[in-house]
Amino acid sequence: MSKTYYDPADLRKFGKITEWSEELGNKFFDYYGKVFEDGALTAREKSLIALAVAHTEQCPYCIDAYTKDGLQRGITKEEMIEAVHVGAAIKSGATLVHGVQMMNKVNKLDM
Amino acid sequence: MATKSLHKSESQLANSKRQLEILSNGIFQNGELPTFKDKIAESNQFPLKAKKLEILQINVGYMCNQVCEHCHVDAGPDRKEIMSQDTMQQCLEVIKNTGAHTLDLTGGAPEMNPNFRWFVEEASKAGVKDFIVRSNLTIIKANKKYADLPEFFKKHNVHVVSSMPHWTRGKTDKQRGYGVFDKSIDALKELNAVGYGMPNSNLRLDLVYNPSGAFLPSNQASMERDFKKALLEDFGIYFHNLFAITNLPISRFLDYLIASDNYEDYMYNLVEAYNPMAVANVMCTNTLSVSWDGYLYDCDFNQMLELPVNSKVKHISEYNEDLLEGRPIVISQHCYGCTAGAGSSCQGTVA
Numbered sequence: 001m002s003k004t005y006y007d008p009a010d011l012r013k014f015g016k017i018t019e020w021s022e023e024l025g026n027k028f029f030d031y032y033g034k035v036f037e038d039g040a041l042t043a044r045e046k047s048l049i050a051l052a053v054a055h056t057e058q059c060p061y062c063i064d065a066y067t068k069d070g071l072q073r074g075i076t077k078e079e080m081i082e083a084v085h086v087g088a089a090i091k092s093g094a095t096l097v098h099g100v101q102m103m104n105k106v107n108k109l110d111m
Numbered sequence: 112m113a114t115k116s117l118h119k120s121e122s123q124l125a126n127s128k129r130q131l132e133i134l135s136n137g138i139f140q141n142g143e144l145p146t147f148k149d150k151i152a153e154s155n156q157f158p159l160k161a162k163k164l165e166i167l168q169i170n171v172g173y174m175c176n177q178v179c180e181h182c183h184v185d186a187g188p189d190r191k192e193i194m195s196q197d198t199m200q201q202c203l204e205v206i207k208n209t210g211a212h213t214l215d216l217t218g219g220a221p222e223m224n225p226n227f228r229w230f231v232e233e234a235s236k237a238g239v240k241d242f243i244v245r246s247n248l249t250i251i252k253a254n255k256k257y258a259d260l261p262e263f264f265k266k267h268n269v270h271v272v273s274s275m276p277h278w279t280r281g282k283t284d285k286q287r288g289y290g291v292f293d294k295s296i297d298a299l300k301e302l303n304a305v306g307y308g309m310p311n312s313n314l315r316l317d318l319v320y321n322p323s324g325a326f327l328p329s330n331q332a333s334m335e336r337d338f339k340k341a342l343l344e345d346f347g348i349y350f351h352n353l354f355a356i357t358n359l360p361i362s363r364f365l366d367y368l369i370a371s372d373n374y375e376d377y378m379y380n381l382v383e384a385y386n387p388m389a390v391a392n393v394m395c396t397n398t399l400s401v402s403w404d405g406y407l408y409d410c411d412f413n414q415m416l417e418l419p420v421n422s423k424v425k426h427i428s429e430y431n432e433d434l435l436e437g438r439p440i441v442i443s444q445h446c447y448g449c450t451a452g453a454g455s456s457c458q459g460t461v462a
Contacts, residue, residue, distance in 0.1 A: 012379050044333070072322065072329040074337055076279060 011061045044073050051080060052087035113178045116187040117363060124366045125185065127417040133365065134444040138375055144382050147446045154387040159440040161409070164432055165397040168215040168457065169202055170194075170411060171227065172403045175219040176253045179274075179287045181321055181364045183415055186219040194403040196226045201405060201427045203230075206237045210432060211399075213241040215457065217411065220250045222257055235267040243270045245319075245457075248298040249291055261305045270315040271307055272354070273299075276323045278341035286323040299348045308350040317352045319459075325373035327380055327451055328355035331460045354459030357381075359412050359448035381447035389454025392461040395440045401427050409440045411457070416445065 018025025036046050047069050054062030070080055117125040124130055138144045151157045172193035175186035194202075206214055214234060221227055221244060235242060244264065251260045264271055275295060276286045283292035299316075302308060308316030318338065322328050335353035342348040358364045360377060368374040395409040399420075405427040408414040422438040424431050454461035 012376075012383075042333075043330075068326050071324060071326045074277065074329065074334055076282075 006060050008060075008064065011064060014061070044075065047073055048075065048079060048083040052083040055084050056087040056091050113180060113187075113363070116178065116185045116189050117366060118185055119187070119189040122366065124362065124369075127415065130361055130365055131416060131418075131443055133369070133374075134360065138378060139444055144378060147442050147444050150382070150385055150447075151387075151390055151442075151450075154390070156387065156390045159390070159393065159396060159442065161399075161436055161438045161440060162396045163436060164209065164211045164399055166213040166215055166394070166458075167206065167209055167211040167399055167401070168217060168411060169401045170217050170403055170414060171199070171219070171221045171224040171230065173219045174223045175247065176223065176250055177220070177247055177288055177291065179363070180367055181286060181323070181358050183359055183362045183364060183412055184219060185362045185415070190219065192403045193224050194226075194405075196229070198403070198405040198427065199226055199230045199233075201430075202401060203233050203237070205427060205430045206234050206239060209239070212239065213243060214239040215243040215245070215398075217245040217457075220247050222246065222250050222260060228263065231263075231267050231269065235269070241270055242268065243272050245272050245274075247287075248273045248275070248295040249287075251298040251301060252294040261301050261307065264302075265305050265307070265314055268314070270317070271302060272317045272319060274321065275299075275318045275338070276321055278338055278345070282323045286321070296346050296348065299342070299350070300346070303347075303349055308348075310349060316350045317354060318350050319354045319356055321356050321358055325368055325371065325377050327357055327384060328455070331355040331453060352459070354457075355453075355455070356457070356459065357448045357451055357455035359445045361412055361445050362415055378444070378447070381451045384451035385447060386450055386452060386454060386462055389450040389452075389462040392454065392456075393446075393449050394456035394458070394461065395449075398457070399435065407435070410449075412445055412448075413441055416443070418443070 015029070018029065036043055036050075041049075047066060050062070051066040051070055054066050067080065135146075139146050148157055151159065170184075173184055173186045173190035174188065174193060175190070176188060178187040214237075216231070218224070224230070231244070246260070250257050273295075274287070275283070277283050280292040283295065284290065299308070302316055305314070306312045307314040320328060320334055320338065328334065331353060334355050338353050339350070342350070360368055360374070360381075365374070368377050395413070398410060400408040400411045400414050402408065402414050407420045407422070407425060407427065407430075408418065409420055418441045419425055420435065420438055421441055422435050424434050449455050449461075
């Protein structure tokens, strides 16, 4: 067994997921490929969304993959960090908005 | 930023044999990745054979005013390999009689060859349909003696192809050297001013995009859109087409890949992106590369790896297009660079 839970080289093996369930694996990769095609959103915009979500999901494979994808697309460092801040803002906002629940509970319980 | 060539700094990677060892050992020796030969054999494309010649590419010398991080030529101010006028004369005999539709001069900075202008004047008389000079742009701004190059190119109806890794200063200067971006922008404006690259102009100005790091180029058409929009909005610059070229893992780019611990990942990327459709049109099948000393190679990359053509004809002095046609192309693992994704050649994508 590997000594760490995450190994950067495992990202290369992602496609092998299909070997243990060809039907589901292929369906996933077909879907995945379709999602990232140019559509109402450009593939470039989708790449930046994926980069932001990769951070909020804290998926190291996804961060590696979409940082490289961004570089390939000519996306600048400035655009990448802004996308990461969007993710961070939603994450912190999602934490903070729960403060309303805390306030509601205090107001209900406190005399 | 590098200031010396690998040759000048006596790096072991200045030795082409060492580069070829690296490209054949490790992940390709232990079977982790298939060799290029095995990969093309899967689709019955081995051996690759030269078709009818379309592009004659002549490297007039490795001297350059820049020392770019990714340069496959290992060019720089310290390189002294320069094509002599005698060899140029031999090339001219071939240019007059070739069936190729494109003549492509490259370097180094070809303009630094002292006989460059004479050679262009003579070669332009041969009436080759498309006459390309690969200019790094900054040479136009490097010294007063080069300032009239835009007019000179125009006079001889030269098709100018220039490198531009990004439309932002940071990425460009990181790859090509401090100040390169601003000089390149000035040079592009001067080329536009004499008519190069303008919409509907017959004076062709194309840009070459090489990724500025260990990643592959994206879709050529969308990169061209992004480049056009940014260069026009930010600087009022026009150009015709963008060629997206993959960096091949040789010479200085190989040195960078190894030093930055990106070599294996990069080779994986190239092999994963392998496209058999690109193999059918790979440039070595319609191109011949001539070195500064007149020897013949399947491409500029093989020239730098010192892998000469597999043919009885080895030198421009004994040139014979019929004999060269059908020769088996000399390959190694660097060839994956030309077959990744939409493929890559000196004229951009091929698939």
